[in-house]
Amino acid sequence: MAVVAGFPAPFLLAAKHPKKRPRKRPKNVTEYEEDPIYEARRSKLQTLDQTSSGATPSNYFVETMGQLRRFCNLCLASLVAVLLLQAVGCGTAKVSDQPMRLTVGLVSYDDGASSLEKYQRFQTYLAEQLHAVVELEPVFNEIRAVEEIRADNWSLVFAPSGLAAIAIAEANYLPIFPTLGPPKQKSVLVVRDDSSFQGLGDLANQTIALGEAGSATGYYLPLYDLYGLTLAKIEFASTPATMLVWIADGRVAAGAMSEDDFQQQRKAFEEGEFRVLHASRAIPPGAVLISPNVDRNQQQYIEQAMQSAPSNITADAGYVPNASPPDLTQLIALVEKVRPLESRVKEQPAVLTLESGAPGAPAAKGN
Numbered sequence: 001m002a003v004v005a006g007f008p009a010p011f012l013l014a015a016k017h018p019k020k021r022p023r024k025r026p027k028n029v030t031e032y033e034e035d036p037i038y039e040a041r042r043s044k045l046q047t048l049d050q051t052s053s054g055a056t057p058s059n060y061f062v063e064t065m066g067q068l069r070r071f072c073n074l075c076l077a078s079l080v081a082v083l084l085l086q087a088v089g090c091g092t093a094k095v096s097d098q099p100m101r102l103t104v105g106l107v108s109y110d111d112g113a114s115s116l117e118k119y120q121r122f123q124t125y126l127a128e129q130l131h132a133v134v135e136l137e138p139v140f141n142e143i144r145a146v147e148e149i150r151a152d153n154w155s156l157v158f159a160p161s162g163l164a165a166i167a168i169a170e171a172n173y174l175p176i177f178p179t180l181g182p183p184k185q186k187s188v189l190v191v192r193d194d195s196s197f198q199g200l201g202d203l204a205n206q207t208i209a210l211g212e213a214g215s216a217t218g219y220y221l222p223l224y225d226l227y228g229l230t231l232a233k234i235e236f237a238s239t240p241a242t243m244l245v246w247i248a249d250g251r252v253a254a255g256a257m258s259e260d261d262f263q264q265q266r267k268a269f270e271e272g273e274f275r276v277l278h279a280s281r282a283i284p285p286g287a288v289l290i291s292p293n294v295d296r297n298q299q300q301y302i303e304q305a306m307q308s309a310p311s312n313i314t315a316d317a318g319y320v321p322n323a324s325p326p327d328l329t330q331l332i333a334l335v336e337k338v339r340p341l342e343s344r345v346k347e348q349p350a351v352l353t354l355e356s357g358a359p360g361a362p363a364a365k366g367n
Contacts, residue, residue, distance in 0.1 A: 100132035100298060105154035107145050107163065108138040122309070122317040129305040130298075141238045142214025149173065155294055156302070158318060160286040161185065162216025165331045173289040175325035176303055180318045184282035186259045187221035192247055193275045197254065200225065200278050205349070207233040209243045209255035213342065216331060218243075221280040222256035223338045223345070223352065231350045240265045248273060284326035288319045 106119065119136055127134040137154065139145050142163055148154050149167045158179060159167055167173035189208075191197050208231055211218020218240070235252055237243035243255035244265050254277060257265075266274055288306070290299055306314075307321045314321050340354055 102132055102134045102155040104136050105148055105157040106138040118316045121313050125313050142212040146214045152293055155291050157289040159289055161283050162220055163214050164287040165328045165335050167289050169332045172292040175287040175289050177288040177319045178323050178326050179286040181285045186282055187217035187256055187280040188259050188262055188276045189254050189256050189278040190274050191254045191277045193272055197277055204229050205232050206253040209235045209237045209246050209252040217258035218256050220335050220338050223341055225280055227352050229352050233348050234345050234350045283331050287325050
């Protein structure tokens with residue numbers, strides 16, 4: 001037997017040509033899953049992964065469900081917010097589509113036709129500038145005007161001084177412009193020229209006429225000046241023209257009205273038929289007032305439009321666009337002093353005095 005490098009020949013042949021072993025076929029997935037060793041290893045790996053992340057299987061499930069619940073709540077809240085924004089947006093659009101509505105209150109002593117005609121160009125101008133619906137609402141005496149103001153039915157008011165004082169003090173209206181007229185107005189007590197009256201004291205136990213409550217020159221100022229007298233009766237005239245007719249006919253001994261109204265209305269009578277018995281203190285002119293319920297932004301637009309109005313329109317409407325509103329503080333205080341007398345003006349006789357020491361009582365007037 002030959003030996004090569006110390007190994008027997010048969011052994012070398014076996015080394016060069018090893019006997020092939022049959023290859024084992026790999027197990028398929030089902031076989032691995034059914035293999036108990038594979039299942040044990042997989043279970044151990046899952047336990048290690050969960051332990052390394054610090055969560056047990058039950059905690060992991062709870063945490064996952066909590067995150068899902070929070071996500072759903074967030075989605076629901078976002079959806080509700082979007083719907084609300086859309087609803088608000090639609091509502092705002094509907095409101096903005098509605099034009100502004102303004103009601104302008106006027107005090108007219110005639111049939112109202114001439115007053116409306118004077119304000120029509122102002123009405124048209126304001127409606128065009130503001131893209132608004134502007135309505136004119138005249139009333140024929142101060143009583144109706146006071147009712148409208150207290151009910152806040154007027155957006156704008158062209159008010160005489162007495163009515164303006166009430167609107168400011170009682171309804172919080174804001175003065176924005178002065179009305180046209182002399183800077184100082186007075187109330188006058190008018191009598192027939194052929195009467196024997198020479199002073200206020202001569203009117204004691206006489207019948208006189210006043211304007212309606214709410215008028216400074218026809219009501220509050222004369223009551224203040226007549227304080228301390230006892231009158232047989234007080235009658236109330238709706239217009240200065242009516243009052244002059246009563247004086248001329250002898251129905252009343254005297255009547256109270258503004259100095260301007262007297263000069264205008266006396267032209268309808270014979271020259272020298274009347275004379276002024278007494279003139280009151282001077283008061284500021286009336287004012288254009290705006291309601292406190294008008295939106296502040298709208299208020300600015302209204303003021304700007306009225307300031308920019310052509311001069312012929314402001315003249316017809318009777319206001320001064322480039323002047324500060326009048327200060328009616330003293331007139332408001334005077335009205336408050338006279339208020340306690342109002343309960344007595346319809347009595348017969350009308351005793352225009354208050355109890356001694358009554359707060360705010362006017363000083364008694366002499367001749």
